Amino acid sequence: MTTIRRFPFVSHATSDATRFLVHGTGGSIHPRGTGASFWFRPLGSTLSEVPVEDLELGSIVRVTTSDRQEVSVQLALTVRIVEPELAARRLDFAIDLATGEWTGRPLQTLQNRVAEAAGQFTARTVARTSLAAVLGDGLELVRDAVRAGFAAEAHLADSGIEMVSVRVVAVRPEEDVERALQTTVREAIQAEADRATYDRRAQAVDRERAIKENELHNRTELARREAELVELVGSNDLRRTEQELDRADLRARADLAGKRLEVDARVDEIARVAAAENEALGTRLAAYDAAGTTALLASIAPDVLAALPRIDSLTITPDMLADALGRVLAEVRS
Structure with missing residues (x-):
């Protein structure tokens, strides 16, 4: 805001670095620039304060899609006054010479003009697009359409105004349509969650079945090994028994052979004794016969x-x- 100090017959004006002062007197316009400081005579003078910083303007536009569904588009526009002298001629930026405040609402007028133009560009684009396309790609579609519209619009350029940026904050349908869409999406999400739950349960069942099959396989393998062990133990016992029987048979044969040898030796001894006794008896009988x-x-x-x-x-x-x-x-x- 411009600071004005009043003195007898003259006044002094000082502006900020973001405000451009235009001094009008005697039917002539004298641009003073930004951050200007000068003396002027209140009688017969007018002052206009034009902001040269970036101006953030917001707008909400309600438009209808090609399938007759109403949506609201929230825009955020950034504009800049690049020719303050020209803008002062097209818009009322006059200030009160006593207070330094605007006598009108120039920024509101500027916002209305920009919002109307943006709404026109938005409506023209959305009217050719379905609700699904607007909700899906509306941010890019509307942004590009508004930016192209302002680039081709000569009205703002003739007023010394330049469009810096266009941002589409949100595109929303009517409340009941949005609720219906949310319900559809919510049901789809719930169905996906249920499917994930069922898949998780199925995976759990599969893992449990795999675990049980693994346990059964382990038990089967253990039983098979136990059977092999029992068979091996039985085979070893049978082999041990056969070996013991063989050893017992060998011992019996050895004992029988030893007894046979002993009997044979005894028989031989008896035969030799009998033969000796017979021989002695024969000798004696011969002696007896001779005597x-x-x-x-x-x-x-x-x-x-x-x-x-x-x-x-x-x-x-x-x-x-x-x-x-x-x-x-x-x-x-x-």
């Missing part, structure tokens, strides 16, 4: 006496002795 009766009796007397019972006392009568001596003498004589 007489007396010698024979004398030789067998010890055996006979040994075979007779024990006699503690013997009584010999003369008759018995005479008979015996007679027989002995008879034998001797013969």
